[in-house]
Amino acid sequence: MSNTRSYVPPSPGPRFVRRVPEGDTNERYVCDDCGHIHYINPKIVVGSVVAFEGRILLCRRAIEPRKGFWTLPAGFLEEHETPEEGARREAREEACATITIEALLAVYSVPRISQVQLMYRACLEKPEIFPGPESLEVDLFAWHKIPWDEAAFPSVHWALNHYWETKDKRVFAPFVNPEGQSGNAFSMKRP
C-alpha cells in the first residue's frame, strides 16, 4: 500500500494552522483565533445491496459526482445512528425503499480520503420503490441486466460481485477491498 501519511488535507478555513495540540501526538488543524481543534476523523459510509426476488435495487444518481450513473443506496452515517439504521435510512432516502438487513457483506476502506464503507446485504420488504431527491430513477435489475458499464463507482462492482458470491450463504465473513485495490469514494458530499 502506498505511503499516504505525508498527505496533508486542505485547511478547513483561513484561520486554521497545522500544529500538535497539547496532550496529543499528531498534528491537527487548530484555529489560531479561538483554539478550536478540527479533528479529521475517518468517515463511515453505510450502504446495501438490496435484493427482491432475485433482482437488485440500483439508483441512478441525480447529483455529482457521477450524475446519471447507477449506484447502490449508500451515504454517510449520521450522528447517533447505528450502521444498520444508517443503511436503512439511505435506502429510504434514495429509493423510498423499506429494507431488512440480513448480513454485513463487506468492509471496504479508502485510506486516501479516510473513508470506511460498511456494506450490508439486505432484502426489500415490498417492491415499491420511487426515486428520492438524490436519484433520477430507481429500478430492480435481474443479474444479467445490471448496467455494469454505467456503474458510478468501482465499489459498486465490488459489492455486487461480493453479493453474488454469498447470496446463497447464510454465514460468511465480510469481504474487504479486492486485492491491490485501495478503494474509491462512494460520494463526495461531505468534506
Added chain:
Amino acid sequence: MSNTRSYVPPSPGPRFVRRVPEGDTNERYVCDDCGHIHYINPKIVVGSVVAFEGRILLCRRAIEPRKGFWTLPAGFLEEHETPEEGARREAREEACATITIEALLAVYSVPRISQVQLMYRACLEKPEIFPGPESLEVDLFAWHKIPWDEAAFPSVHWALNHYWETKDKRVFAPFVNPEGQSGNAFSMKRP
C-alpha cells in the same frame, strides 16, 4: 432503542452557531465568523482480541477514563489508515505488540456518542509485549484467569466472549452489540 435524535452535542467553540448550511438538510455547527462547518461525524474505534498460545493480551489503562482497569488494545482510527492498520497500530502503541489480524470479530455501535467499533480477532507474532505510554502493565491471561471484574468497559466483556465463541471457527459473521445493549465508549480521548 431510545430516541437520541434530539440530543445536541456541546458547541465546539464560542463562535459556533447551530444552523442548516446551504445545500444540507441537517443542522450543523457553523462558525459565525469564518463559515467553517464543524461536521460531527461518527467516530471509528478499532481494536482486537489478541491471542498467543491460548492466552489473551490485556492492557491495564494508564489514562482516564477507567485508569487501572484492564482493556483490549483499541483506539480511534486515524486519518489515512485502513481499519486493520489502525488495529495493528493500537496493539503496537499500547502493548508494543506485533499482531496478525485473522478476522473481523464484531461491529459494535454506541449511537449515543456516535461511535462504531470494529473489533478484530488477531494473534501475536511473538510473545514479547511491553506497556506503551497509555498502559500501566500488559499481560497474557489464560481464559480462566481473565480479570473480568476489573475490565474497563462492558464491551471488553462482549469482545472476549465473542472471541471465545468463535476461537475454533475459521468462517463466521461478525457479532453486533448483545441484545438490548446500546454500547459503551472504549475511550474518551477525542471530542
